[in-house]
Amino acid sequence: MKIERLNFNNKDGQKLSARLYLPLEEPPRFYAIFAHCFTCSKNFKAVSNISNTLSRLGVAVLSFDFTGLGNSEGDFENTGFSSNVEDLMAAAEFLEKNYEQPKLMIGHSLGGSAVIFAAAELDYVEAVVTIGSPANPKHVKKLFESDIETIKKEGSAKVNIGGRSFRIKKDFVEDLESKNLPESISKMRKAFLFLHSPQDQIVDISNSAKLFQSAHHSKSFVSLDGADHLLSDEKESKYVGELISTWSKKYLPVDINENDTKGHQVKVRLFGEGYTSEIKTPFHHLLADEPKEVGGDNLGPTPYDLLMASLGTCTVMTLKMYAERKGWDLKQITVYLDHDKIHQEDSADFKKKGSKISRFTRSLEIKGDLDKEMKEKLLEIADKCPVHRTLHADIIIETKFK
Numbered sequence: 001m002k003i004e005r006l007n008f009n010n011k012d013g014q015k016l017s018a019r020l021y022l023p024l025e026e027p028p029r030f031y032a033i034f035a036h037c038f039t040c041s042k043n044f045k046a047v048s049n050i051s052n053t054l055s056r057l058g059v060a061v062l063s064f065d066f067t068g069l070g071n072s073e074g075d076f077e078n079t080g081f082s083s084n085v086e087d088l089m090a091a092a093e094f095l096e097k098n099y100e101q102p103k104l105m106i107g108h109s110l111g112g113s114a115v116i117f118a119a120a121e122l123d124y125v126e127a128v129v130t131i132g133s134p135a136n137p138k139h140v141k142k143l144f145e146s147d148i149e150t151i152k153k154e155g156s157a158k159v160n161i162g163g164r165s166f167r168i169k170k171d172f173v174e175d176l177e178s179k180n181l182p183e184s185i186s187k188m189r190k191a192f193l194f195l196h197s198p199q200d201q202i203v204d205i206s207n208s209a210k211l212f213q214s215a216h217h218s219k220s221f222v223s224l225d226g227a228d229h230l231l232s233d234e235k236e237s238k239y240v241g242e243l244i245s246t247w248s249k250k251y252l253p254v255d256i257n258e259n260d261t262k263g264h265q266v267k268v269r270l271f272g273e274g275y276t277s278e279i280k281t282p283f284h285h286l287l288a289d290e291p292k293e294v295g296g297d298n299l300g301p302t303p304y305d306l307l308m309a310s311l312g313t314c315t316v317m318t319l320k321m322y323a324e325r326k327g328w329d330l331k332q333i334t335v336y337l338d339h340d341k342i343h344q345e346d347s348a349d350f351k352k353k354g355s356k357i358s359r360f361t362r363s364l365e366i367k368g369d370l371d372k373e374m375k376e377k378l379l380e381i382a383d384k385c386p387v388h389r390t391l392h393a394d395i396i397i398e399t400k401f402k
Contacts, residue, residue: 002055008094010067010074011086017071018042018064018091020099021055024271024278026285028060029254032104033091035084035111035118036063037132037230041070046108046231046240053241056278058285059248060099061106064091080171081114081179088118092125101125103252106244109133109203109229113181116211120188127191127251129244132229134203135210136181182214191251192219195240202229218251259283262402276300308337311360314387319366322381329369330378336363360391 004020019042022028032054036047042063051061066087068076088105095102101124107115112133119125185192192215196208205223212221222243227236259280261267267280268288275296277288288306290296301309312335323330341356364382366375382388 006062006094008064008090010083010090012067012074014067014073016064016067016073016087016090018062018094019051021051021061021063023055023058023060024269026058026259029058030103030248030252031060031062031095031100032106033088033095033102033115034061034063035088035105035107035115036066037109037111039069039076040108040111041065043070044230045234046237049231049234049237050106050241050244053238054245056287057242057245059104059245062091062095062102081110084111084114085117088114089121092118092122096124103127104129104244104248107131107133108231113179116181116185116188117179119190120184125190127193127248128188129193129195129247130208130211131195131231131240132197132200132203132224133194133208133211134181135207135214136179182210185211185214186216189216193244193247194219194221195224195243196221197224197227197229199226200229220247259285304339308339308360311362311385311387311391312337314385315362315364315382318385319364319378319381322378323368328374330366331368332366334365336365337361 002022002024004022006018006020007015008018010016034042034047034051036042036044040047042048042065047063051063054061064087065072066084067074067079092102092105102122103125104127105115105119105122105125106129107113108131110133112130113136115128116130116133119128192212194208194212194215196203196205198205208221212219224231224236224240227233231237231240259267259282261280261282265281269278270276271278275290276299279286279288287300288303289298289300290302292298315335316333319333320330338361340359340361342359343356362382364379366378370378
């Protein structure tokens with residue numbers, strides 16, 4: 001993925017700071033907008049993890065700081081829930097003018113409530129995802145409940161939310177109280193995905209259940225079992241990104257276009273700060289990586305995993321083709337593979353330090369009505385699969401600059 005740092009104006013002409021997460025060297029499947037939680041910012045780790053994951057899977061994501069937060073201009077104390085919705089509308093307008101209309105809106109916590117109201121006003125938004133969102137915007141009052149009387153009496157009060165001080169005005173509270181989210185969602189005909197953890201201590205999971213009941217089909221509900229409200233565990237936020245991407249393929253389908261491999265059969269590119277590598281074939285896209293203990297992010301198989309997978313897949317395909325030609329009752333083939341380094345005792349270089357060769361161990365598990373002779377023949381045929389032959393043959397690897 002690649003990140004563009006951008007600014008766009010809210011309705012009052014104030015600059016809002018944004019990041020656009022784009023897929024690496026491929027047109028986005030579609031554009032999405034991410035609304036972060038109340039008083040958070042686009043730098044919030046869960047926001048970046050989800051946006052990174054989605055962009056890696058082909059979705060362009062715009063995340064931004066609401067007015068008065070993070071690097072955006074304006075005063076937070078002069079904002080309200082309605083202004084958050086207006087900021088989302090401005091973000092959508094910015095994408096429409098400079099890139100393309102967003103098809104998906106994603107919101108975390110109160111951001112989820114805001115995207116529902118914004119999506120209701122935007123016909124081109126086809127799908128909405130909420131993560132740990134309240135069924136009623138006024139739920140956020142619980143964060144400063146002890147200050148409500150002071151706010152109503154004096155017009156405003158300085159409150160502490162998540163370790164940060166904010167001035168909340170009476171208008172903000174009244175704005176929250178005036179919004180009827182279930183009523184708004186019941187009038188919409190868009191695809192909805194509601195994500196919530198049963199262990200959420202900030203917003204109870206019953207909130208998403210209420211939203212789910214209010215929405216029309218198509219709608220989906222997924223429990224994020226074990227996650228906290230802020231998705232503090234990196235694995236949870238990345239899982240959410242993967243989940244949204246997979247779900248969106250049903251409701252926001254795109255034509256499968258041939259990947260641009262620059263005239264080659266396979267393209268591999270290193271991206272990110274670690275060893276994560278993006279692999280493209282003409283019609284497929286996958287990742288390779290290294291385990292975390294050697295400095296990788298463990299986002300994909302290792303190079304040797306992929307090499308063994310190549311041998312394994314070629315083996316099962318070859319055996320199936322052979323059995324079908326023979327008319328044998330071969331019901332299932334499973335191949336287990338391992339790789340290690342061993343000394344080759346008959347090698348002239350055996351006594352040299354570090355003189356070892358690679359050994360791939362391939363174990364076949366075959367099910368079906370096959371006699372011993374048939375199984376022995378399949379064992380023989382396994383050694384004749386094309387990848388096996390390639391690994392045993394003399395190989396020339398030419399490396400050059402493109």
